[in-house]
Amino acid sequence: MISKLVLESRYMFVTTEEQAKELLGLVQKPKVLKGLPVIMDSNLVLSSRHAYKLTVALSYLVANNRKLDLGFLIVKNAETNLDKRIERQLTHSSKIVSKEWPEEVTL
Numbered sequence: 001m002i003s004k005l006v007l008e009s010r011y012m013f014v015t016t017e018e019q020a021k022e023l024l025g026l027v028q029k030p031k032v033l034k035g036l037p038v039i040m041d042s043n044l045v046l047s048s049r050h051a052y053k054l055t056v057a058l059s060y061l062v063a064n065n066r067k068l069d070l071g072f073l074i075v076k077n078a079e080t081n082l083d084k085r086i087e088r089q090l091t092h093s094s095k096i097v098s099k100e101w102p103e104e105v106t107l
Contacts, residue, residue, distance in 0.1 A: 011036065014038055016041075017051060017054060021054070023061070024058075027068070033068060037070075039075060040073070043080070045074065045086050046080070
C-alpha cells in the first residue's frame with residue numbers, strides 16, 4: 001500500500017543509526033522533543049539487530065512515549081517482525097488513545 005502523510009509542523013525522520021543516536025542525544029533536552037512526531041524505520045527496532053544497545057534505547061523511547069510527549073510512527077515492511085516489546089507497546093498505546101478519544105455525539 002502506498003499512502004501520503006502531510007505533516008504541518010516539525011517532525012523527525014529516523015532512518016539510520018546516526019539519526020537514531022541524534023534522537024537519543026535530544027532526550028536530555030525534553031523541551032526540544034515536546035510534541036515531536038518521529039517517523040522511524042522499523043529496522044532500527046528489530047530484536048535481531050547487531051546494534052543491541054541502540055535497539056534497547058529506542059525501545060525504551062517508544063515505551064515511554066507518553067511520558068516524553070513523543071509520537072512514533074514506525075514504518076515497516078509486511079514481512080518484518082518487530083520486537084515483541086514494541087508490538088505490545090504499539091497495541092497498548094493505541095488502546096489508551098482510543099479510550100481517551102472523546103466519543104462522537106450522534107444526533
